[in-house]
Structure formats: C-alpha cells, structure tokens
Amino acid sequence: MTDTLQGRRVAVLAADGVEQVELEQPRDAVRRAGGEVELVSPSGGEIQAMNGDIDKGDRFPVDRLVADVSASDYDALLLPGGTMNPDNLRRDPAAVKFAGDFVRAGKPVGVICHGPWTLVEADVVRGRTLTSFPSVRTDIRNAGGTVVDEEVVLDNGIVSSRNPDDLPAFCAKIVEVFAGSHHPVG
Secondary structure (H helix, E strand, O other): OOOOOOOOEEEEEOOOOEEHHHHHHHHHHHHHOOOEEEEEEOOOOEEEEEEOOOEEEEEEEOOEEHHHOOHHHOOEEEEOOOOHHHHHHOOOHHHHHHHHHHHHOOOOEEEEOOOHHHHHHOOOOOOOEEOOOHHHHHHHHHOOOEEOOOOEEEEOOEEEEOOHHHHHHHHHHHHHHHHHOOOOOO
16 A cells, blocks of 8 residues: 555545446555545445446445535545446436536546546536547537547546546556645545
C-alpha cells in the first residue's frame, strides 16, 4: 500500500446491476493507494453486482444513501458500469445531481463502460472527450461530447475507459488523477 491518496475520500456511485469487476478493481486500487472509499447508492442495504450483465455476482453493502450526501463530502467520484447500474442511476434525480455536481465543481471523476450514461443524464459531457462501451457512444455524441476508441482517456478531470479489459490502465490513471486533485473535504 502507498499513501498516494492518503486523506482523499472517494465515492463509488452504484446501484443494482453494477458490473462487479468494475466496482471492485477501481475501489481496491484507490484503497491500496491509501484512499478512503464509500459505496453510495439510491437505495440502502445492499446492491446486487453482476458478472457480464448476465450472472449474479456478490452483494455489496451500501455505506451512504445518495440523498444524504453531496459532492462536497468527497474528493473524487467513481462511476462503474454494467448495463443496468447506470440505467438505474440515471432515473434517480439525486444520483444524477450528485454525479453532475462533481464535474461542475471540477472534481475528478472515473467512469467506465456504460457509466457515462449518468454523466449524459447530468448534462456534463458537452464539449468533453470520453470513451465508453460502444453502445453508449451515440448517447455521448448526442449530448455534445466527443467519443474516441481508446483504452483510457483523460479530459478535464474525467477519466474514462471502455470495458473491463481496460481496468489496469483505468485504475492506474484514476489513482494518478485523484492524487492530483486539490479539493480537500472540509
């Protein structure tokens, strides 16, 4: 473990249907770097993760309800994918506002796979370059963003990747970008 992210608080915004590996690997990378991670969700209790959008994975305990937190409580945000997860999030006004508030505040956001759907709904991709799972790309373009097909993309504090194959590069980049954030929670 390093202390690269010592003192940094990171929210993982997720709901039922989150792709398990896209939740676990970035969360673990942040923790290994010394960051504190909380799972934030629209519903309390536990969320159901999925493997490949088809097979049920593990259940993860929710630390905080999205209605009870704000972007000012955290230094950075992680938005994992899975098809159902961001579809559930983008239908929850508190989740959409929470994600959008990070971008509007200039705080770093890591988003992978289908995760950009929440940012599209928050209307914060206009003028930004992202990558994503192929089926999300038209939505990003329609929301005024530019899409590229690259392993990891950094644009103005938003780190994006396409799918679980990109996780090694994604995890390394989010730790680097989150470490460079200068938005102490206070």
